[in-house]
Amino acid sequence: MADIVIDHVVKEFGSFQALQDVSLVANDGEFVALLGPSGCGKTTLLRIIAGLETQSAGRVVIGGRDVSGLTPRKRGLAMVFQNYAVFPHMTVFENVAFGLRMQKAPADDVKRKVERAAALLHIDGFLERYPAKLSGGQRQRVAVARALAVEPAVLLMDEPLSNLDALLRLEMRTELKAVLREAGTTTIYVTHDQTEAMGLADRIAVMYGGKIEQIGSPLEIYATPATRFVGGFIGSPPMNFIKVRCENGSARIGEMALPCPVAGSEMEIGLRGEDASLAADRSGIPFDVRVVEPMGSHLLLTGAIDGQLARIVTPPTAKVTAGERVGLHVDPSRLTWIDGRTGRAVSRG
Amino acid sequence: MTARTSWIPYALIAPSVLFLGALFIVPLVQTIWLSFSAGEGLSLVNYQRMAGDLNFGLAIRNTFLLTVVVVPLQVVLALAMATMVSKLEKGRDLVLWVLTIPLGVSDLAAGLAWLSLLQNTGYLNSALYALGLIPGPVGWLSQETPWALFFGIVLAEIWRATAIVLVILIAGLQLIPKEFSEAAEIFGASPWTRFRRITLPLLKPSLQSALILRTVLAFEVFAVVYALGGRNFPVLAGEAYTWQNENQNYGVAAAYAVLIMAISLAATAVYLRALRTRPEQLP
Ligand SMILES: Nc1ncnc2c1ncn2[C@@H]1O[C@H](COP(=O)(O)OP(=O)(O)OP(=O)(O)O)[C@@H](O)[C@H]1O
Ligand SMILES: [Mg+2]
Numbered sequence: 106m107a108d109i110v111i112d113h114v115v116k117e118f119g120s121f122q123a124l125q126d127v128s129l130v131a132n133d134g135e136f137v138a139l140l141g142p143s144g145c146g147k148t149t150l151l152r153i154i155a156g157l158e159t160q161s162a163g164r165v166v167i168g169g170r171d172v173s174g175l176t177p178r179k180r181g182l183a184m185v186f187q188n189y190a191v192f193p194h195m196t197v198f199e200n201v202a203f204g205l206r207m208q209k210a211p212a213d214d215v216k217r218k219v220e221r222a223a224a225l226l227h228i229d230g231f232l233e234r235y236p237a238k239l240s241g242g243q244r245q246r247v248a249v250a251r252a253l254a255v256e257p258a259v260l261l262m263d264e265p266l267s268n269l270d271a272l273l274r275l276e277m278r279t280e281l282k283a284v285l286r287e288a289g290t291t292t293i294y295v296t297h298d299q300t301e302a303m304g305l306a307d308r309i310a311v312m313y314g315g316k317i318e319q320i321g322s323p324l325e326i327y328a329t330p331a332t333r334f335v336g337g338f339i340g341s342p343p344m345n346f347i348k349v350r351c352e353n354g355s356a357r358i359g360e361m362a363l364p365c366p367v368a369g370s371e372m373e374i375g376l377r378g379e380d381a382s383l384a385a386d387r388s389g390i391p392f393d394v395r396v397v398e399p400m401g402s403h404l405l406l407t408g409a410i411d412g413q414l415a416r417i418v419t420p421p422t423a424k425v426t427a428g429e430r431v432g433l434h435v436d437p438s439r440l441t442w443i444d445g446r447t448g449r450a451v452s453r454g
Numbered sequence: 455m456t457a458r459t460s461w462i463p464y465a466l467i468a469p470s471v472l473f474l475g476a477l478f479i480v481p482l483v484q485t486i487w488l489s490f491s492a493g494e495g496l497s498l499v500n501y502q503r504m505a506g507d508l509n510f511g512l513a514i515r516n517t518f519l520l521t522v523v524v525v526p527l528q529v530v531l532a533l534a535m536a537t538m539v540s541k542l543e544k545g546r547d548l549v550l551w552v553l554t555i556p557l558g559v560s561d562l563a564a565g566l567a568w569l570s571l572l573q574n575t576g577y578l579n580s581a582l583y584a585l586g587l588i589p590g591p592v593g594w595l596s597q598e599t600p601w602a603l604f605f606g607i608v609l610a611e612i613w614r615a616t617a618i619v620l621v622i623l624i625a626g627l628q629l630i631p632k633e634f635s636e637a638a639e640i641f642g643a644s645p646w647t648r649f650r651r652i653t654l655p656l657l658k659p660s661l662q663s664a665l666i667l668r669t670v671l672a673f674e675v676f677a678v679v680y681a682l683g684g685r686n687f688p689v690l691a692g693e694a695y696t697w698q699n700e701n702q703n704y705g706v707a708a709a710y711a712v713l714i715m716a717i718s719l720a721a722t723a724v725y726l727r728a729l730r731t732r733p734e735q736l737p
Contacts (some may be wrong), residue, residue, distance in 0.1 A: 142521045155640060157636050176639070188633060190631070190633035192633075193736060194655045208642060235732075235735055237733075237734045237737075251637075251641070326730075
């Protein structure tokens with residue numbers, strides 16, 4: 106059992122609060138992605154779990170053991186560093202073998218495990234080279250192989266695929282997922298690439314400004330964002346937010362009246378671009394199309410709803426021209442209602 | 455364009471080359487020439503006189519003994535201090551400043567300071583006497599107590615010149631990103647293993663510089679030895695001084711100088727080979 110419990114962790118650097126009361130549980134064998142914009146505290150949280158940084162308050166429990174005060178090597182985990190930290194004075198082989206050597210594994214064991222990890226990351230061709238002779242992407246894969254070679258129960262990865270080209274990243278992503286699932290490794294995976302997080306993770310924790318905004322399955326995060334930030338951060342195009350006024354229990358946009366879930370005048374409607382469909386008869390929510398972008402698989406329409414910027418996705422065959430006003434039909438059950446003052450979603454009662 | 459720019463680097467470097475040439479290479483050539491000339495023509499007479507002198511064997515032995523004892527001790531001490539200083543979060547600069555004070559003291563002054571501690575009427579004897587450990591003044595620096603004298607010189611040299619090694623090693627440590635040590639720690643390396651497998655190999659270029667500098671200076675050791683022991687503890691540079699000033703024999707003095715230089719160059723060559731870092735192993 107190697108579940109990770111992060112319990113009300115706070116981290117202060119001087120007067121700056123990098124983490125504000127972060128709590129997160131990764132169950133045994135679960136793959137949790139930490140997703141968030143640059144500087145939101147992802148690396149800081151990972152370093153606290155690893156023991157490289159000391160939290161200002163809170164606890165870290167791994168496999169039922171409170172490791173808050175333990176040094177990194179007593180925590181029994183592996184980590185891929187954001188800047189790789191591949192040892193420059195060792196060959197690729199010795200780098201990948203490092204953890205096994207520290208465990209005093211027998212030589213044939215070391216060789217077998219290093220070769221397996223290297224093959225998985227496609228670095229088996231240059232095991233005898235020094236890291237200085239590798240490209241950034243190759244070096245990054247050495248760092249991942251070094252962590253996988255020890256077959257850890259807990260694996261922390263800080264943007265481990267950030268330096269690979271799109272094709273290789275997709276391939277590595279799939280292989281990583283398969284290997285980690287098979288081994289039952291509890292993984293915390295930092296990324297600011299949302300497709301990576303959606304594709305890999307059992308659950309995603311979206312971080313923003315040192316706080317976790319929402320934790321949930323990729324589908325939950327996508328369909329029912331807990332805050333305006335999550336809706337705007339996840340999805341391409343991001344969720345549209347339309348300011349409306351709720352009067353007598355309903356909000357009006359153009360000719361449409363939508364039932365408000367709660368009383369409160371300042372509300373925003375969160376609408377996913379693909380949750381709206383073009384009405385044949387121009388009824389529904391009026392949408393002024395300004396730009397039409399054919400993306401191949403779909404059309405991306407940029408325009409305005411009630412004077413507010415919105416992006417809508419339609420089938421590639423839709424007949425729409427820029428400058429025209431069309432009508433949108435939406436399924437009220439797929440809308441997210443956001444309290445305009447707090448930025449938090451209100452539950453649909 | 456290229457014709458105009460190609461001479462600029464040479465013009466800019468010319469003053470320093472001329473300066474070095476005038477004040478270093480010319481005397482160097484003169485010294486070598488002097489050491490090989492006696493009366494008319496080239497000969498090895500000076501070297502024969504040097505090797506035949508009573509103190510020559512002693513000077514060689516003492517100089518090497520001092521170097522072999524002092525330099526490793528200084529490197530180990532400096533490594534320990536550098537590691538500790540680089541772990542400090544507050545007051546680092548103050549500690550470093552205190553540790554490097556001896557660097558600002560000239561070697562003769564350092565020798566005299568240690569003389570005032572260790573001589574018959576020095577502070578050490580006064581303290582030991584006050585504690586009732588000795589009945590009266592003990593001569594630590596006399597010919598009868600060669601090991602005490604040697605120990606005193608070692609102590610003074612370590613006090614005086616460890617800081618230069620420290621400064622070089624601290625600069626080297628700062629160049630090593632902390633992630634390497636952190637990664638090693640994550641993968642289970644103990645502090646000692648991290649030092650041996652990560653820090654020490656990555657510090658090799660700095661260690662090499664420090665060793666070359668310290669060893670070359672150790673072969674030239676003179677002022678501290680002279681202040682503490684006079685000619686009771688002959689060393690190579692001291693012999694050169696004696697032949698030059700007391701015996702007024704510049705040829706033999708030059709032979710000593712050339713010998714010191716040859717030993718230094720050989721030591722440097724050994725370090726350059728033994729502590730070579732292949733370019734692909736640099737961070
Ligand atoms: N040692 C430190 N001292 C002071 N502030 C720090 C320190 N480390 C991180 N911070 C601050 O904490 C915040 C979070 O940093 P962190 O490295 O965790 O961000 P991140 O989410 O990993 O960003 P990125 O995606 O760019 O890697 C940043 O504002 C950063 O400036
Ligand atoms: Mg980061």
